[in-house]
Amino acid sequence: MNEILTKAPQGHIEVRNFSLSYESIEGPVQAVTDTQIHVKPGEFVSIVGPSGCGKSTLLNAVAGFLKPTTGIVTVDGERVNGPSAERGMVFQQYSLFPWKTVRENVEFGLKMRGMPRSQRERAARTLLGLAGLEAFEKHYPDKLSGGMKQRVGIVRALATGPKVLLLDEPFGALDAQTRVIMQQILTNMWQRLKISVLFVTHDIDEAIFLSDRVYCMTARPGSIKAEIPIPLERPRQQAMMMSSEFLALRRGLMSLIREESLKAMGGEISDMGMQGLNIELHGHSLADVI
């Protein structure tokens, strides 16, 4: 445990000249093009963008599940060649092993590393305690609520002491209240572990509330449209979401994404319709429309 908690900051993610395309019957499809991003050690960075912009593709490439068509992904200078326990991942669908109890799920990474049973049991219990889940260690995931499942998912990804944590819309399936609690839990864990985080979401409030920096992606083929530092002080409180600083950031990001969402929908909406949509948007809160 101590080894995990006091590890020297590391986990510098770098993505350079990245593009990714795949073959389809109509020819190659460009999913992501000409993208550079980086995450400094211990930094919390989010990627937001319209749906289908390739933000998950980018994350999967950092995880090592997808190979870039051009460009390179490195973590601490080492090229990413495939998935590894150095890069923990949390999925939207929780992806807990249904046949393992909560504790066995958390132990999985340590078991793969060859840690003896008694040692990994102790480690898993400590971690579950931090997440307030010690009472559920013997439960199967089926019996847990969505929020609890995702807490187990996060704890499981952190158990091996990865250099970076990758999260793919982890709270997308949760209700609003649970989501807020989960954001708080994630922030707490991140601050304790001083781990680098790359967080993909389509929720702008979530991105601002959690991050040190936010990348905004363009519509497909995705690339980085803007990089927005979030200078809000930490620890962050729920009340900050009403501050003028927060709302200004939100407005900025909203308009960036709106442009891209409209572009992405352009194929389906005629120019006339788009203009109509634009006019209507001026009077309304953008949040209601998007």
Add this chain to the structure above:
Amino acid sequence: MPAATAIAEAGPVPAPSPPATPPSFGTLALRWYRLNRAGLRATAIGVISLLAFLLVWHLLTTYRVVFFVRFTNVPSPLAVYASFTKAIHDPKFLLHILLSCRRILFGFSLAAVVGVPLGLIMGRFKLVHEIIFPVAEVLRPIPAIAWVPMAIMLWPTNEQSIVFITFLGAFFPILVNTLHGMSLVDPVLVRAAQCLGARERSIFRQVYFPASLPHIFTGLTVGMGVAWVSLIAAEMISGQYGIGYFTWEAYSLVQYADIALGMIAIGVLGLGSSLLIRGAGQLVMPWRLK
């Protein structure tokens, strides 16, 4: 479930204070009855329906009803019961049953030992699938009974050819269901294991295998049923012992009560063996208990 979720999210909750006096036996019995009403109802109706079946059988045979179907020579339930009480003291009858069970045990176990690993390997490695699947598809529609002459040619002893036919009956359902289970393994779980540091071997053992288990057990249950069908057919045609042979012999020797006795014995044995498999499934897959 919402209440449980709320409690779980809030963390440990003090246990409700126990009632001042323990509930009386009458209250408990009433509560137990209310909770199990549906089950009790089903059991009661089941018993009544079985008794009605026996009664109809009894009436049809005592009055030797002939109405398209001829009950003239069909033994009555009492006659069958009489021959049952005689048979359980007859070592020869027990030997018939024992031998049938042994053939099932050998044939079915072989089918499971070959079919499950083959299905797992075919599901994991495309080339193996591409090589074996066409042959399996061509052989699969051939009923095990159609194999009897071929089996007699193939195997030096009668016993071996009967076990072989039992094996064939069980093999294909087991193979096909294992394959089906493998094709349904959630790829996100595989990815989750990969970024927890699992290598090919561990992924196979810790993800693919347990994820396919429910379908494997469906295959085993279906396979057990078909194994009995094939065994009885094989015994009737080529056997010298076994409960199928017993039933056929009873017909040849005009022992009508023994025909029904043999049929009921086959039914009970089939039921017993599928219960065994279901029990094994619950032991192996505790996470599926509701």
